[in-house]
Amino acid sequence: MSGIRIVGSHIRNQWFSYFAGISMVAAGSLFATQIPRLIGSVTDSLRDGTLGTSEMAGYVGLIILIGVVRVGTGWGGRVIVHHKGRELTYNLRKQLFEKWGTLSPSYYHRHSVGDMISHALSDVEVVRELVSQGINQAVSGLAMLLGAAYLMAVHVDWRLTLAGLGPLLLIPLLVKWLGPQIRVQSQRSQEALGAMAQTTEEVIGGIRAVKAFGTEHVVISRFENRVDTIVEEKMRFVRLSALFAALVPLMVNLGFIFVLGYGGFLLTMKTISLGDFVAFTLYVTLLRQPLEQLGNVLNIIQRSIASLNRIDELLRVVSEVLDRKGPxxxxxxxxxxxxxxxxxxxxxxxxxxxxxxxxxxxxxxxxxxxxxxxxxxxxxxxxxxxxxxxxxxxxxxxxxxxxxxxxxxxxxxIAYVPQDGFLFSTTVLENIGFSDEYPDREKAEHCAKITAVHENIQCFPEKYDTEIGERGVRLSGGQKQRIAIARMIYKNAPxxxxxxxxxxxxxxxxxxxxxxxxxxxxxxxxxxxxxxxxxxxxxxxxxxxxxxxxxxxxxxxxxxxxxxxxxxxxxxxxxxxxxxxxxxxxxxxxxxxxxxxxxxxxxxxxxxxxxxxxxxxx
Ligand SMILES: Nc1ncnc2c1ncn2[C@@H]1O[C@H](COP(=O)(O)OP(=O)(O)O)[C@@H](O)[C@H]1O
Ligand SMILES: [Mg+2]
Incomplete structure (x- = not known):
């Protein structure tokens, strides 16, 4: 559960924005709960024949006003919360990237890069969903549910409220039953995705070897297996989530049936008015969507716990090589x-x-x-x-x-030329002047002359501004090595x-x-x-x-x-x-x-x- 602290501390640091966003979303939903009540009053006035044109105009104006305020606050709040969610994603990716920069080569010896990329992409995305979509839906759903329950119980009839909302009490049981299964399944499909990313990276990295050995078919069938596994795992996940997503509305419909039956009975007994009855059916219909959303939120929470824990684990890895303690x-x-x-x-x-x-x-x-x-x-x-x-x-x-x-x-x-002379996919200039944030062109040219690669670079389409690698020139092994040595000389280290x-x-x-x-x-x-x-x-x-x-x-x-x-x-x-x-x-x-x-x-x-x-x- 320790992964939750990531979201917790993010919300604490940004409490004001969250407070503002959440208040606005909640206000929007509370406004919406007023509408069935108004329509109920209109119905009663209509039945009593007391509804004049000006009163009707008043009701219509009020409903329009509520609609506008609701849309305005709801929209504003959602934008704020979504924005914060993006910020969290950005921060997490940055933290992960910084962490990976500090880890020693032995870590990379033991962990696959494909797997790590999948963490940076999909796990972080799941967390963003939790923060933006999860918070928005939870707040608007809860506000609407509580607001409607209050209005129904206090202004109409508490027994009818119980009958209508009773079936919803089964939802937590559903979560208890399906939630863990969904979580495990989510983890498995993420892992399958990681495995595919790893295979892809290997094949693309080693494409020359694959081609040279003429083993494309072997690689493709291996890749297909990986994809098949993903589809299988994902389908299991989809089946579980879909079951969950279908059972929630079923509970809502049960509530609706109870309201129709029991509410109709109360109506004929004259315990409640026609307007109350209308308002009630409207409430149950109105609650359908927020309750589905709440179900969805529970789903998101289950899923993101796994992702959060994985991210947390990654952020906690400590490099094996560290500065010594002490002077x-x-x-x-x-x-x-x-x-x-x-x-x-x-x-x-x-x-x-x-x-x-x-x-x-x-x-x-x-x-x-x-x-x-x-x-x-x-x-x-x-x-x-x-x-x-x-x-x-x-x-x-x-x-x-x-x-x-x-x-x-x-x-x-220490200026070092590694054995593989690795160059980055950027310009020649930035590769040679790698030790400077803003490389010095003249110095880089001087270094390239020392390593006898200047003449080659002059022949590149954009000389020192030519991109190296995937999007630019392909270099011979010798050219790569000479550029890598120029990079060493540029650093000018003892x-x-x-x-x-x-x-x-x-x-x-x-x-x-x-x-x-x-x-x-x-x-x-x-x-x-x-x-x-x-x-x-x-x-x-x-x-x-x-x-x-x-x-x-x-x-x-x-x-x-x-x-x-x-x-x-x-x-x-x-x-x-x-x-x-x-x-x-x-x-x-x-x-x-x-x-x-x-x-x-x-x-x-x-x-x-x-x-x-x-x-x-x-
Ligand atoms: N990260 C590592 N973990 C375990 N063994 C390693 C690692 N790196 C290299 N070795 C082993 O250490 C030995 C020396 O490797 P290396 O220093 O790369 O040799 P050279 O550069 O002379 O070719 C080899 O047997 C190699 O398999
Ligand atoms: Mg070596």
């Missing part, structure tokens, strides 16, 4: 990293992914990390960024355990980490980028907004780390060799072996890339220039 070291990072005897395993798994890792890097230096797939390279990067927390006293920045920095400070100091970020770039362009990067990270004076940076280049290709100051070789989570290129070659170990293997492959695959993609062809002049710089660097 934090809130100072900018300088660029010295030291890892000491780091051993790490993921939660829920016994095997160590990293074992006894020790390494270090200083500003102006480049550390190369080389190793096969699954050797723990990306895990190390994740730990430096505290996407997962390393054990205490294993990772130090500027001499201080990284666990003692505020997360925001730590991440602010640490730079590239996780296999040059794998789709041909070795010649790779060399050019690395040289530019090296120049930038070692020699740019502070006055130009640059600083010596500590660079970590993770790669499975040796050409990317060859010129690093130190190279560590990862194998199955351990460092098995370390040194610079020359030292590692003289060891004649894994590194040297890899070197000879990859040297043969490079030329072949570069030639392949030149044929496949529209990578820029570097002119000879550039090569000469580079050769010159390379001498300097080496």
């Amino acid at each position: 934090l070291l809130d100072r900018p990072l300088q660029g010295t990293l030291e890892v000491k005897g780091l051993t790490f395993h993921y939660a829920g798994s016994k095997n160590d992914v990293l074992t006894d890792i020790s390494l270090s890097v200083k500003p102006g230096q480049t550390l190369g990390i080389i190793g096969g797939m699954g050797s723990g390279k990306s895990t190390l990067a994740d730990l430096l960024l505290r996407l997962y927390d390393p054990p205490e006293r294993t990772v130090f920045i500027d001499g201080e355990d990284i666990l003692n920095y505020p997360l925001a400070r730590l991440r602010d100091g 640490f730079q980490i590239m996780d296999d970020s040059l794998s789709a770039v041909d070795t010649r362009t790779e060399r050019r980028i690395l040289l530019n990067l090296r120049e930038l990270s070692t020699s740019l004076p502070d006055s130009e907004g640059g600083k010596a940076k500590a660079t970590i280049i993770i790669s499975h290709r040796l050409s990317a780390v060859q010129h690093a100051d130190e190279i560590v070789v990862f194998d199955d989570g351990r460092i098995v060799e370390r040194g610079n290129h020359a030292e590692l070659m003289s060891l004649s170990g894994i590194y040297a072996e890899l070197w000879f293997m990859q040297a043969g492959l490079t030329e072949e695959s570069d030639a392949q890339r030149q044929r496949d993609t529209s990578e820029p062809n570097l002119d000879a002049e550039m090569d000469v220039l580079e050769a010159g710089r390379m001498e300097e660097v080496l």
Whole structure:
């Protein structure tokens, strides 16, 4: 039931608007309950022959006035309450979104994104229905029911009132019987919807694989199964709700029959007047709609409790990586990293992914990390960024355990190119200038030149304002990677980490980028907004780390060799072996890339220039 608190606190915060809205809706309904009484009086006057033209005009005027006031207040109140409902939806979606932004990758490892999207869309929508439709209907229904019951009992006859409204007392029993079933069923159909969203997301995300394997039919039939489940679950839900929605009017009709019988008897006994009888039948008819609405409200409540609880559960999730309690070291990072005897395993798994890792890097230096797939390279990067927390006293920045920095400070100091080089569906400019709310065009162009992607961008239809992704240009793997590296450079942070970020770039362009990067990270004076940076280049290709100051070789989570290129070659170990293997492959695959993609062809002049710089660097 704790989900209810979400709505409770929303109403408390906005109590004045709700108070105004609810009063207006209630007033509108109370006005409406006056009409049958007036018509009853008209009937009596007609029967007694005392109704003159002016009196008749008076009645008509009054009824019209009540109608207008009723519509006005009812409309105003409903608008207010609906508006507040929208506000709640907006706030909830914002809260969910903010929460998802804080959660660590391990959460996303365990939860499906499709499921989460379904929460953000349908569960929140159900809550909005509760707040706007639910409150409006409950207030207008209750006001009308109580108003009519009062008028009937006080002004006409309480026994007749009991006879007419008696059957309605069965409605709570109906709710008790059908409500829980409806709730369970609602949850099941929401879950089915979540499962479909997940399948859709997977298929669309993996459409290339689906096509390449020619397995469209498998995917389609899987998808059809999901849809079938939704239809089944939804139909069960509809059958239950429809039964509920049909039984409520039945009770009302029973009341109507009692009024006709008992009221007719009272009329012939002259206990009530003809006008009373007319007013009574009108009341029972008038109450039909609000009572159906009340039934509907009970339905909405049952349904939204499940949704509210799910939302509440989501909002209560706490990220596994949090700022430490107690005094934090809130100072900018300088660029010295030291890892000491780091051993790490993921939660829920016994095997160590990293074992006894020790390494270090200083500003102006480049550390190369080389190793096969699954050797723990990306895990190390994740730990430096505290996407997962390393054990205490294993990772130090500027001499201080990284666990003692505020997360925001730590991440602010690290520019990172993730392994998949993820780009957002927005303009090239906003992708490169991602670390700024309002990216600087000149700076972005400068960064793109450093990563040799400027020429490509100039060929895009709208250059730096071209949208990337679904609605815009499709980029080659190499272009994506170079834009992702430009984004890293743009951030201008004391640490730079590239996780296999040059794998789709041909070795010649790779060399050019690395040289530019090296120049930038070692020699740019502070006055130009640059600083010596500590660079970590993770790669499975040796050409990317060859010129690093130190190279560590990862194998199955351990460092098995370390040194610079020359030292590692003289060891004649894994590194040297890899070197000879990859040297043969490079030329072949570069030639392949030149044929496949529209990578820029570097002119000879550039090569000469580079050769010159390379001498300097080496
Ligand atoms: N979130 C995770 N939970 C559990 N195991 C993981 C997780 N991420 C990676 N691993 C495992 O850790 C090992 C190292 O992975 P990774 O660091 O990605 O290697 P690399 O980047 O060198 O290819 C692999 O065996 C992988 O399956
Ligand atoms: Mg990796």
